[in-house]
Amino acid sequence: MVLLRVEVAAVTRYLLSRVGQAALVLWAAFTAGYLLLQLLPGDAILIKFQNPELGLSPGQIAEIRSYYAPGSPFLDYLRTLTGFLHGSFGYSIDTGTPVVERLGEALPETARLASAAFLLALVIAVVIAFAGSHSRTSWIRGALLSVPSLLVAVPAFWLGILLIQVFSFRLRLMPVIGGSELQQLVLPVLTLAVPVSAPIAQVLASSIDEVSTQPFVPVVAAKGASRWWILWRHVARNAVLPTMTVAGLTFGELVAGSVVTETVFGRNGIGRLTEQAVNAQDTPVLLAVVVLAAGAFVLVNLVVDLLFPVLDPRLRAAS
């Protein structure tokens, strides 16, 4: 009983420290982003209101500025920070609408695209790694296992363009404009999945390799298990943990890939929003996107870390 209480306390302490660390990283990311974007020489207010046709005097522009950011810089920082904590990210200078609204409009599209792409990436990675590390013919094996390094080297925007060229213009399988929701999703998902699948495939293949050299594998084989049984039941299970780590790390790739993919395929989403924000120097939107992306990245990787002991009893015993 006492032992159990000690254990629970230890786990709670571990959880708290990890969550605290994540919160600290996020706060630092917010502050750094806020400070950097404050340094801008020309800002969105000037871009939008400087046009002589509007006939605004510098005094009036200053008034507009104080409307967007009244008070001292430090107060503004505190206000922005508490706003973020309450889930309100201020107003887009470009459109004048709340940033939350713009994010809310863009997020579902990107979420659909990114989640479908991530699933496809997992499938591609598993197929490459399993087939590669299990084929007996050495040249097939070599060819399959070098696929990921090829996939890493392909620019995502170029891949998207190639896919449009081949499937939309040559084979006429996918309509460029129009078509059902699903049809419109196929090529973008493929474009985004390829760069994400490569690191996952690499790590999965090398962990399968590593686990295969461990002594318990010949023991299981000697007991008469088939190659696929060993791979599935024993090797793959042990190779899951490093693969999960790298899958969590590809989240950044997923976000970056969305920006490119949405631009190439003309889809609305977070990526498009980011691009517009960069062009208009719309700092509130950009800050919100950066902090949200960082937050999601930290959260995903925190969850992956916390899942480790759940999935692997050995780690549970150790901690």
Add this chain to the structure above:
Amino acid sequence: MRRPKARGGPASRGRGVRRPKARGGPVLAWAVIAVTLLWALVPGLFTGHDPLAGVPAEKLQPPDWHHPFGTDAVGRDLFARVVHGSVHSLSGALVAVAVGLLAGTLLGLLAGSAGGVLDEAVMRVVDVLLSVPGLLLALTVIVLLGPGTVNAAVAVGVGSVAAFARLSRAEVVRVRRTEYVEAAFGSGGGFAAVLWRHVLPNSLGPVIALAALQFGVAILALSTLSFLGYGAEPPTPEWGLLISEGRNYLATSWWLTTLPGAVVVAVVLAAGRISRSVGRENGREGA
């Protein structure tokens, strides 16, 4: 970004059959890099065409003997544009790697050798850098500095600082524990002197492998930024820009996007291959 293990590590020792060919790959990879370097240094050797002046009568010609990569909408030779464009991509990637290598290694050296609070602080900064997706980080830097070739290169470099810092810190921590460093301290070496003479040179191997890898990554990222319109300005024949310009002629002129993209893939692949072989020569994984 952290790379998974290169093949040929301890994992594959058990099965001698599948050790990848050590020769062959790197030779080809070095050849690709050498040719690209020559393109950048003496473009006149490879093409007689002007990359900027077009012959309107020869617009949108498919590849043939006279124009190996075809011509674009104003009749400019695409191969000439790719050859002359290499200098932008290579120098940009060089700047990006230099920024990441210098800043990252300095941070890593500082954190790894000082230890304690300073180490903690530096590594938290690295955590923050790692938490923001690379492209968003680069875009933030571009909003700050404005678009342009050099600014885009710096933006890409900032994105790789974290990777260099982490790796070099790990190496410094490893080297510091070795006996020869203890011996150097024991025989009266000053802190900075031992750091400079012993710790730094011995921790650089994997860092150089990472630099080779980042060189390819930087070319990729730079072409992405110019594709999005934040890098070089037209009519500069930058690779990403070439692909972006070719987009308007997708239905009719496949070569305008396909061939420059293939060149990018070849160079990035070669850089990755070299990185892996450098990493293996160091007896450690390629970053």
